Each structure stands twice: as C-alpha cells, then as structure tokens.
Amino acid sequence: MTRVFSGIKPTGHMTLGNYLGAVRRWAEVDQYRSESLFCVVDLHALTVEHDPGRVLRLSRQLATLLLAAGLDPKVSTLFVQSHVDEHARLSYLLECTATDGEMRRMIQYREKSAQAQAAGEGVRLSLLTYPVLMAADILAYGTDEVPVGDDQTQHVELTRDLAVRFNQRYGQTFVVPRAVKPEVAARVMDLQEPTSKMGKTTTGTGGVVFVLDEPEVVRKKVMRAVTDSGTGCEYDPVGRPGVANLLDVLAACTGGDPEELAGVYESYGALKRDTAEAVVEVLRPVRERHAELAADGGFVDGVLREGAEKARGMARPRVDAAYRAVGLMPVG
Numbered sequence: 001m002t003r004v005f006s007g008i009k010p011t012g013h014m015t016l017g018n019y020l021g022a023v024r025r026w027a028e029v030d031q032y033r034s035e036s037l038f039c040v041v042d043l044h045a046l047t048v049e050h051d052p053g054r055v056l057r058l059s060r061q062l063a064t065l066l067l068a069a070g071l072d073p074k075v076s077t078l079f080v081q082s083h084v085d086e087h088a089r090l091s092y093l094l095e096c097t098a099t100d101g102e103m104r105r106m107i108q109y110r111e112k113s114a115q116a117q118a119a120g121e122g123v124r125l126s127l128l129t130y131p132v133l134m135a136a137d138i139l140a141y142g143t144d145e146v147p148v149g150d151d152q153t154q155h156v157e158l159t160r161d162l163a164v165r166f167n168q169r170y171g172q173t174f175v176v177p178r179a180v181k182p183e184v185a186a187r188v189m190d191l192q193e194p195t196s197k198m199g200k201t202t203t204g205t206g207g208v209v210f211v212l213d214e215p216e217v218v219r220k221k222v223m224r225a226v227t228d229s230g231t232g233c234e235y236d237p238v239g240r241p242g243v244a245n246l247l248d249v250l251a252a253c254t255g256g257d258p259e260e261l262a263g264v265y266e267s268y269g270a271l272k273r274d275t276a277e278a279v280v281e282v283l284r285p286v287r288e289r290h291a292e293l294a295a296d297g298g299f300v301d302g303v304l305r306e307g308a309e310k311a312r313g314m315a316r317p318r319v320d321a322a323y324r325a326v327g328l329m330p331v332g
Contacts, residue, residue, distance in 0.1 A: 019286070102161070
C-alpha cells in the first residue's frame with residue numbers, strides 16, 4: 001500500500017487555505033487510499049523567534065483540529081514530531097549528506113532570512129537546515145507520496161535528491177518519495193492581497209480566514225475581499241487574481257469548477273455572498289467537532305501518545321539502518 005506523510009507547523013492558527021489546500025484532502029482521501037502518517041511538526045516552529053507557550057498551545061490546537069477535520073486514529077497515524085526522536089536522529093545524517101549550496105538555494109530560506117535581517121533579527125542556523133529536517137520527517141517512514149502545496153514542492157525535490165545520494169553512497173536505505181498536489185485550491189490566496197498566499201503567520205489578518213473564526217467574522221472577511229477594477233466575473237488568475245481567488249475558494253467548497261462558476265455571476269457582490277456562505281458551511285462541522293474534542297483533552301492526548309508509539313516503531317528500524325550504513329557503531 002502507498003505510504004503518505006504530511007505535516008503542519010504550529011506557527012499560527014489553521015487557515016482556510018490550510019484546510020482546503022491540504023487538511024481536507026488528508027481526511028477525505030489520503031487516509032483511506034493509503035497508509036498515512038500526519039504530524040504536527042513542532043520542531044520546525046523553532047526555526048524563528050517564537051513564544052514557547054504559544055507553540056505549545058498551537059500544537060495542541062492543530063492536533064485537535066486535524067481530528068475535528070476527520071482524521072481517524074483507527075485509520076491513520078497522528079502524532080507530534082518532537083515525540084519521535086528518530087526525526088532529529090536522521091536529520092543529522094542528512095545534514096552530512098546535503099551541501100551548503102543546496103540549503104542556500106531554498107526559496108523559503110532566502111525569503112525568511114531576508115525578512116529577519118530587515119527586521120534587525122539574527123538568522124537561526126535551523127532556518128537554513130529546515131529542509132533537511134523536513135527530509136528526515138519524510139524519509140524516516142519510507143514515504144511514497146507527500147501531499148504539498150506549491151511552496152513546499154522544492155523541499156520535496158531536495159528530499160528526493162538526498163535519498164538518491166544517500167542510497168548511492170551507502171546502499172539502498174530510503175524510498176524516494178514524490179510530491180502530489182490537490183487539483184483545486186492547492187494555494188488559497190489572501191483575501192486582501194490576492195497575489196500572496198493565505199498564511200498562518202500573516203501580520204494583517206483581515207484577508208486570512210481561520211478555521212475557528214465565528215461565522216459572522218468569516219462573512220465580513222469574504223465580503224471585504226479585494227476584487228479587481230474590471231467588471232464581470234471572468235476567471236483569470238493572472239490578470240484578475242482577486243476574483244479568481246474567490247472562484248477557487250467557492251469551487252473548492254462546493255465541488256464546482258472555477259471557470260464554470262465564473263459564468264454564473266454578473267456581480268462581485270453575489271459572488272462574495274455565495275462564497276462567504278459556502279465557507280461558513282464547510283467550516284461549521286469542523287468548528288463544532290473541535291469544540292467537543294477540546295473539552296476532552298484526555299482523548300486527544302491518548303491519540304497523540306498512541307500515534308507517537310506507532311510512528312516510532314515504523315521509523316526506528318530505517319533510521320537504525322541508516323546509522324549502520326554510514327559506519328556508526330550499534331548500541332550494545
């Protein structure tokens with residue numbers, strides 16, 4: 001059976017973009033067609049300045065939301081990255097396989113390091129080596145497929161390169177994974193800045209719909225979405241990104257086609273109203289289930305504990321084999 005791994009970083013509240021672009025697919029498709037592992041990648045949240053208490057709260061909230069979105073611990077494996085030591089163990093071996101040039105060519109590193117420098121902050125070494133830890137997350141489990149958005153494709157390509165290089169140097173150890181993308185709404189854009197991705201860490205949140213936003217908040221954000229200077233609802237992601245983003249969101253929520261939906265609307269107002277209601281209805285069951293699960297913290301803790309035990313059992317043999325392959329002495 002195909003094995004799938006994917007993770008979500010606790011650097012902000014889960015957004016509509018996270019849900020439509022990745023999480024819903026995990027719950028509705030991936031966990032049933034494959035052997036799936038889903039992870040709150042909390043170690044990745046330490047690559048930038050952070051509040052420890054907030055990382056802890058968001059890690060629990062994201063795990064709870066993944067369950068609320070439909071991940072079934074009887075079907076898939078849900079766990080927290082830092083609960084499985086093999087991620088960090090394998091990351092160092094892959095650092096010894098990767099090159100400095102490869103790390104510095106990563107687009108996210110260049111962007112985030114430039115932002116940190118502009119803000120007068122130091123750039124943490126872990127930001128440079130972040131893609132190697134991501135590769136370890138994937139390779140530790142013999143992953144075949146990694147569901148990702150456009151912004152993470154480069155990291156999966158690096159993971160493939162490192163797996164091939166390690167196998168060539170030290171013998172066949174890792175499965176070479178491939179990236180897979182959802183067909184619709186793989187990249188939901190900010191409602192106020194439709195040329196930028198809707199992100200968890202966006203400073204201004206007026207264009208970001210969070211999964212736990214109240215319905216009226218969702219409606220206000222969608223109704224205030226930036227459109228374009230033209231008239232009509234043509235689907236043109238390049239020339240008219242604001243309208244295209246709304247059509248993409250509506251299509252993802254209703255199962256429609258954005259180009260076909262464009263022909264239904266003659267005004268932006270009608271498009272916004274229907275999109276707002278579609279988003280509210282898509283998020284409603286997730287919000288309600290989250291409230292139930294949040295009231296039963298023991299259940300969530302149990303799921304994460306059992307998930308980590310299962311993940312550890314899957315990762316340890318392969319990581320131990322990698323240690324032996326590079327010439328490190330076994331314990332005992």
